[in-house]
Amino acid sequence: MFSIYSFGRSLAGIRRALLISVSLFILGIVAGWIGTGSLERLLMQQIEGLGGISRELRNSSNPQLSFFIFIFLNNSIKGVLIIFLGALFGILPALFLLINGAVIGYLIHASLLQGVNIVTLIVKGLLPHGIIEIPAIIIACAFGLNFGARVARSLFRRRSREDEWADFLRQTLTVSVWIVLLLLAAAVIESTITFNLMS
Template identity: 65%
Template sequence: MLSFFTFIKDLGTIRKTLLLAVSLFILGGVAGWIGTGSLQELLNEQLKGISRISGDLRESSHPQWSFFVFIFLNNSIKSVVIIFLGALFGILPAFFLLVNGAVIGYLIHLSAIQGQDLFTLIVKGLLPHGIIEIPAIIIACAFGLKFGGKAVSALLGAGSRNAGNKEAWSIFMRQTITASVWIVILLLIAAIIESTITFSLLS
């Protein structure tokens, strides 16, 4: 039930939703890159918040440990919660994808405008942990979007209260539990990398 093979197999059952999640993330990235006006102000506030937290963590007695604990708990809790909040018609997972994509797109564009070294930002600052963290978050949101789609179908009566529909819900809920476990494991690995390798590369 909780094996990695089962997790990978489950991903195959939500291929279309995964594609939608990736598309929303990319759309957010594009919006962040070209963002102006109120969107730019929103993203600036997001980056200021991240910068303040980062500064506080760096000033702690054990910065790397503080980074690890914060990153892991922040990402894992949000990712698991977003799966089940997807039941609210998939609105929150979609918003989460757009905002996270926009923050990354805006950060890269802002760095380029300011003449900063994009190689350092992307290859050293984002890639080591992001290659695991970003897919894990997208997968979490994809399950959230799937949850929302099933909730809408149930509300509209597309899924009648028969044995087959109950079984489909049972299978999906099992998939969300398996996904939650492996997403947390992946984010644990990403947090270890970010608080050690990424931290060292950017220090």
Template identity: 55%
Template sequence: MFKFSTFIKDIASIKRTMMLSTLLFVIGILIGWVGTDSIAQFINQQIDGIRVISQGLSESDNPQWSFFVFIFLNNSIKGVMIIFLGIFLGILPIIFLMVNGMVLGYLVHHLSLQGESMFEVIVKGLLPHGIIEIPAIIIACAFGLRLGTMVWISMGVGSKEKRANVGQQWRSFFKRVGPISMWIVILLLVAAIIESTLTFWLMQ
């Protein structure tokens, strides 16, 4: 039940939702990259908040440990919560994907305009931990969207066949949501370790 292979099968069982989650994240990146003034103002507020937290962590007695604890708790709590927040018709996972994509797209574009090396930004600053963290967040949002879809079906939206099987879908989802959450937390733990060590060292 808690095997990683079962987790992979769970992901494969919602491949359409996974594709949608990935698409929403990519759209968010593109919107952030283009960035109108209103979007830029919103994203800058998010980045300013992160900057304040980052400065505080940098001034602690053990910056690397402080960064690790903050990154892991922040990402894992959000990663698990976004699954269950999908119960609100799947709206919050969509917003979460779009906003995170927008911040990433805007930040990379902004740094490139400032003359920063894209190799430094992407390969050193993003790729080492992002190759695990980003898919983990997309997976969590996909299961949140799946939960939202089941709510819509329960409300009478969808085919007769889907509505007939919705009870079984609810039972299956809540049977698997524990192991799914566990593996998402494990992936985000690994990403946090990499970000607070390898990424931290590469970006010094």
């Protein structure tokens, strides 16, 4: 049930939702890059909040361990929750993708305007852990979108097929386990390699 084969088969079954998730994430990056007005203020609030947490973690007795615990718990809890919150017609996973993409787009654009070397920022600050973390979040949101689509379809059916729901919920459990494992690996990398590269 929790094999890599089962995980791959689950992903193959939601190809359309994965494509939509990637598109929403890219749209978020573009929106963040060109963000002005109320969107810029929203993004600044998100970034300032993260900055405050980062300063507290750096001042702890063991910064790397503190970063690992925070990053892993924060990302894994959100990653699993966003799958099941997708039952609300997929609205929250879509917003989650747009906001996270927008934060990345805004940060990269703001850094560019400040004269920061973007290649170095991406290679050192984003790529080491992001190559695992971003796909994991996109997969979680894709399942959330798929969950929402299934709920919407079931409302217009006279009888829901219990076998379909049982199979989907089994897939959701498998994906949740793999999402946590992927985010665990990403948290280890971010709290060690990325932490040292950006210090």
